[in-house]
Amino acid sequence: MNPARQELLQLLASKSFRLGEFKLSSGGTSDYYIDCRTTTLDAKGGRLTGQVFFEEIRERGWKAQAIGGLTMGADPIVVAASVVSGELQGFLVRKAEKQHGTGQRIEGFREKGARVVIVDDVCTTGASTVQAIEAAREFGFQVIGAMCLVEREEAKGRPNVEKAAAPAPFVSIFTATEVRAEHIAPTDDTQPTIFAVAAGCEVCGRPAVTDTPRNLCEEHRTIDRIRGGAARSRVPSRPV
Numbered sequence: 001m002n003p004a005r006q007e008l009l010q011l012l013a014s015k016s017f018r019l020g021e022f023k024l025s026s027g028g029t030s031d032y033y034i035d036c037r038t039t040t041l042d043a044k045g046g047r048l049t050g051q052v053f054f055e056e057i058r059e060r061g062w063k064a065q066a067i068g069g070l071t072m073g074a075d076p077i078v079v080a081a082s083v084v085s086g087e088l089q090g091f092l093v094r095k096a097e098k099q100h101g102t103g104q105r106i107e108g109f110r111e112k113g114a115r116v117v118i119v120d121d122v123c124t125t126g127a128s129t130v131q132a133i134e135a136a137r138e139f140g141f142q143v144i145g146a147m148c149l150v151e152r153e154e155a156k157g158r159p160n161v162e163k164a165a166a167p168a169p170f171v172s173i174f175t176a177t178e179v180r181a182e183h184i185a186p187t188d189d190t191q192p193t194i195f196a197v198a199a200g201c202e203v204c205g206r207p208a209v210t211d212t213p214r215n216l217c218e219e220h221r222t223i224d225r226i227r228g229g230a231a232r233s234r235v236p237s238r239p240v
Helices: 003-016 043-059 075-085 127-139 158-165 176-184 218-227
Strands: 017-023 029-034 066-070 089-093 106-108 115-123 142-151 170-175
Touching: 003 017, 003 043, 003 170, 003 176, 017 176, 029 176, 043 075, 043 142, 043 170, 066 075, 066 127, 075 089, 075 115, 089 127, 106 127, 115 127, 115 158, 127 142, 127 158, 142 158, 142 176, 158 170, 170 176
Parallel strands: 066 089, 066 115, 115 142, 142 170
Antiparallel strands: 017 029, 089 106
16 A cells, blocks of 8 residues: 555544444444545645545546546545646536526536546445436536545445446445554554563562663552652562
């Protein structure tokens, strides 16, 4: 995994992923919730999102002219990828045609026949991605690919998107399983500290559990914390 992709995964895991009991917009329930917007609207997260999406599009050789999706999950992804690329145009798909002005549903780039990629933040049932694909084709775009930032694979939305996008492929940057794994992975702060086998408590000689600021066993580390200074043993020292 390249550095930008790894950084983006870490941001999603820390900023967007939550464990608990949640009700989904689809009506179901889940033991986790992921709100990608807290990452895609973050300054660093937005830049990484744009970079990762653009790199994926370029590596697949899609030769896209524009990137777009259904408001509002797709909005920050579209802007980020367009800005980072310096060449991809952007468009947004309204959930319904507006009832005033031009009444158009596609906002932004509007060149019929253009090669476009449809994007979304989270794919659960795939309904919003499918809606954007259908609207783009109805307008006259040539959909050459569909992408989402995180795919909730247990919701089985992939077949719906693949059917709507065909013959264009559907690609997910990450799966929810990958984000969950990163979220619960131990960090440097939770990793147990490993000491040299010979390390012993400076006070009593028993195995040390810390070397900061001194080598102390569990008992004398606790005493040291309580006293707020160097631990003084209440038991005779034993030779190591």
